[in-house]
Amino acid sequence: DRSDGTYAGFDQQHAHLTLPATLCYAQGLEGRAAEVKFELPAGWKAATQLRPLGEDRTTFAAPNLQYLLDSPVVLGSQQLLHTWQDGGRTFEMATYYSGSTTEVEAFVKKTQQVVREAAGVFGGEYPAFDYGRYTFLGDYLPEATGDGMEHRNSTSLTSPLPLREEGALRNLGTVSHEFFHAYNTERLRSKGLEPFDFQRVNMSDALWFGEGFTQYYGELMLRRAGAYDDEQFLDKVSQWVNVRVNSPGARYASAVEMSRQAGFVDAGVSIDPTNRTNTYLSYYYQGAGIALALDLQLRQRYRTSLDKYMQALWQEYGKPQTPSFAPAKPYTLPDLQRVLGVVAKDTAFAGTFFRRYVYGHDTPRFAENLALAGLAVVPTKALAAALPRQVEFTEDGRCLLSRNTTLGSGLYKAGIDRGDEIMMLDGVKITDLATLEGVMRKHTPADLVPVRVRNRAGVERTTQ
Numbered sequence: 001d002r003s004d005g006t007y008a009g010f011d012q013q014h015a016h017l018t019l020p021a022t023l024c025y026a027q028g029l030e031g032r033a034a035e036v037k038f039e040l041p042a043g044w045k046a047a048t049q050l051r052p053l054g055e056d057r058t059t060f061a062a063p064n065l066q067y068l069l070d071s072p073v074v075l076g077s078q079q080l081l082h083t084w085q086d087g088g089r090t091f092e093m094a095t096y097y098s099g100s101t102t103e104v105e106a107f108v109k110k111t112q113q114v115v116r117e118a119a120g121v122f123g124g125e126y127p128a129f130d131y132g133r134y135t136f137l138g139d140y141l142p143e144a145t146g147d148g149m150e151h152r153n154s155t156s157l158t159s160p161l162p163l164r165e166e167g168a169l170r171n172l173g174t175v176s177h178e179f180f181h182a183y184n185t186e187r188l189r190s191k192g193l194e195p196f197d198f199q200r201v202n203m204s205d206a207l208w209f210g211e212g213f214t215q216y217y218g219e220l221m222l223r224r225a226g227a228y229d230d231e232q233f234l235d236k237v238s239q240w241v242n243v244r245v246n247s248p249g250a251r252y253a254s255a256v257e258m259s260r261q262a263g264f265v266d267a268g269v270s271i272d273p274t275n276r277t278n279t280y281l282s283y284y285y286q287g288a289g290i291a292l293a294l295d296l297q298l299r300q301r302y303r304t305s306l307d308k309y310m311q312a313l314w315q316e317y318g319k320p321q322t323p324s325f326a327p328a329k330p331y332t333l334p335d336l337q338r339v340l341g342v343v344a345k346d347t348a349f350a351g352t353f354f355r356r357y358v359y360g361h362d363t364p365r366f367a368e369n370l371a372l373a374g375l376a377v378v379p380t381k382a383l384a385a386a387l388p389r390q391v392e393f394t395e396d397g398r399c400l401l402s403r404n405t406t407l408g409s410g411l412y413k414a415g416i417d418r419g420d421e422i423m424m425l426d427g428v429k430i431t432d433l434a435t436l437e438g439v440m441r442k443h444t445p446a447d448l449v450p451v452r453v454r455n456r457a458g459v460e461r462t463t464q
Contacts, residue, residue, distance in 0.1 A: 003139050005072070005149025005156040006267065014044075014076025014096050016139050016158065018149070020069045020198065030065040038075060047081070047094030048073040049154035051131050066195055067130075067325055072149070072156045074137045082108045087119060089126045093136040103163040107171070110227060111136065114176045117221040118183065123311050127182055127318075129153045130325050134182065140171065148174035150181030152325060172227055177218030184217075184310070185210040188318030191330035205333055207259035208358065212287010213310075216240075216295075219288075234375070237292060241366045241377060244289040247281040248407035255290060255358050256333070258283045273418075277404045290357050293364035294340075297353075300372050302344045309343045333358070387411070388437055391422065397431035399423075414463045416453055423460070424452035 003009030003016035023036075037059040038046055050060035050071045062068035080095045082105070093111060095104050119126050135154040144158040155178035161167035185193075192204035204210070223233040244250060249258075258281055264270065265280060295306035317335065320328040337354045341347035356362040367377040386409065392402040399422040405411040416422075422430050425439050426449040443449060454460045 002145055003141070003143065004145040004147035004158045006147070009139075009143070011143065013078065014074065014139070014141075016137075016144075016156070017073045017075070018156065019071060019073065023069070025065055025069075025198075033064065034062045034068045036060050036062075036068070036073075038073075040075060041077075043077045044075055045077075045079045045081075045094075046073060046075050047079065047092070047135060047137055049130070049133075049135050049151060063324055065198075067152070069198065070151050072137055072151060072154065074139060080104050084108075084112060086112065086116065087124065087126045089129055090133040091115065091136070092133060093138060095136075095138040095140065097138070097140045097163060098142065099140075099162055099164070103168070107163040107168055110168070110172050110225070111175050113225040114172065114221055114227070115179055117224045118176075118180050118217075120224070121180075121217060121221070121307050121310055122183060122314050125314075125319075127187055128321070129182075134179075136175065136179075146174075148178040150178045150186055152182070152186045155179060155181070169222075169227060173218060173222060176221045176225075177214055180214045180217050180221065181210075183314060183318055184214050187321060187327055188313055189327045189330050191332050194327055194330040201263035203260050203263060205256045205259055206331075206336070207262055207283040208255035208287035208290060209336060211284050212255070212289075213291045213306075215284045215288040216291035216306075217310075237370075237375075240285055240289040240292055241370075243281060243285045245363060245366070247286075248278040249276070249280045250286060250363070251361055252279060253281075254361055255283065255286050258286055275404050278407045289364055289366070293357065293366065293369055294353065296369035296373060297349075298344060300369065301349070302346065304343055309340060312339050312343050387440060388433060391433075391436070393432060399430045399436065414451065416451070416463070419456050421454045422451060423454055424450075426450060 001009055006018055006021065008018055008021045009016045035053065036050065040046065040058060046057055048060060048071055050062055050073070053059040053061050062071060074094055074096065076096055078096065080097065080101060081092060083090065083092045093108050097104050130153050133153065136157060137154055138157040140159050140161070140163055142160050144160050146159045146161070147156070149156040157171070157174055157178065159171050159174065161171055163171060190204050190206040190210055192206065193202055196202055219228070219233060219236045222228045261280060262283070265276065291306060298304050298306060298309065313331070313336070316339065317327070317329050317331040322328050337350050340353065341350035344350060357364055370377055390401055390403050390405070391399050393399055401416060401418050401420050401422070404418050405416060424430065425436065426442070428435060428439050430436050448464045450462055450464050452460065452462050
């Protein structure tokens with residue numbers, strides 16, 4: 001009962017199936033072709049990237065296990081199907097939505113604009129979709145879990161948000177990100193993920209590129225399509241700069257090392273407390289920051305762009321595919337560096353860039369690069385922003401730190417950490433959130449205030 005990109009959800013009106021969560025398979029038979037037949041209730045329809053066998057579209061075929069398990073399926077009644085042609089390719093969007101058909105039609109038109117912008121990044125070229133089509137599988141229902149998951153010739157889109165106003169924009173952001181994956185990650189694919197091993201965690205060195213560069217382009221495509229104005233896009237730029245500059249984790253782990261943590265952090269299940277506040281930065285945001293810095297440097301120093309870099313990678317590593325629907329030449333990190341040197345016509349620059357920002361821990365020179373684009377990076381401090389988000393109040397009014405304090409923060413410098421109780425702040429007894437926020441509003445972020453704390457052992461002390 002979880003409609004998202006990883007699990008399976010069933011109810012009376014529809015089913016959203018991620019096939020690794022739905023089907024079993026026999027080891028040793030992974031190379032065999034497969035057929036799947038759905039016995040559907042009256043009025044139900046199926047949508048999937050699998051090849052249909054027959055006009056009733058209830059039986060589907062896959063050439064092998066990799067393709068089968070990469071093919072989500074949506075089934076149900078009241079399916080709205082929109083089909084269009086662009087650039088010699090067929091696209092379809094199968095939507096389940098409890099709102100109006102007018103809202104769906106408007107959303108489909110916005111999706112078409114985003115799709116064209118993705119092709120524009122690659123010189124106007126679409127992938128050669130298997131079986132001649134690409135399918136958007138949209139479950140926009142109240143019970144859905146917000147998610148997106150890319151596949152070779154389709155994407156799973158699930159969200160409880162409506163297809164209007166802010167909800168439509170957020171849902172369109174997921175469309176933009178996931179469709180870009182039809183190029184980057186599905187066809188332009190890291191050697192560490194190909195072929196995918198369903199028996200173990202697949203560790204990749206390149207998620208900063210596969211997900212991070214896709215994060216950058218997902219937002220940039222929304223601006224190019226007119227879904228964002230300049231201010232909305234620059235808000236995203238500010239976010240990428242802010243998290244990279246202020247992340248303690250990025251000082252200790254490179255973009256490559258952050259990518260390797262995906263099996264532990266990307267919806268991975270564990271119950272042990274961790275210190276990821278201080279040791280981790282999402283490869284989505286770290287990679288987006290690297291993409292931003294690289295795009296600016298390519299434009300400013302070499303009169304080329306990140307688009308040209310992506311096009312060169314596409315031609316060599318993304319476009320060539322095997323007859324069994326897999327990348328013919330998955331890339332390695334040295335491949336990414338080499339092609340950057342070719343595009344910039346400066347192998348020394350490519351080596352330095354990768355050494356500092358991909359393998360190393362250097363912070364990109366955002367202020368310098370953005371200044372040449374007419375933008376200023378201005379540090380700000382948000383009053384009362386951090387502490388209220390880091391505490392929980394017990395039923396008897398105790399204020400407890402609920403998460404690890406961040407390296408360099410006032411709490412960290414004062415030696416206060418997770419599990420400690422804040423008894424008094426600036427002479428005021430703290431028993432509820434309103435009292436805490438009231439004290440915080442009286443001060444600026446630079447103020448030193450006395451705080452009385454008690455640790456788990458019951459030892460009390462006053463610090464500031």
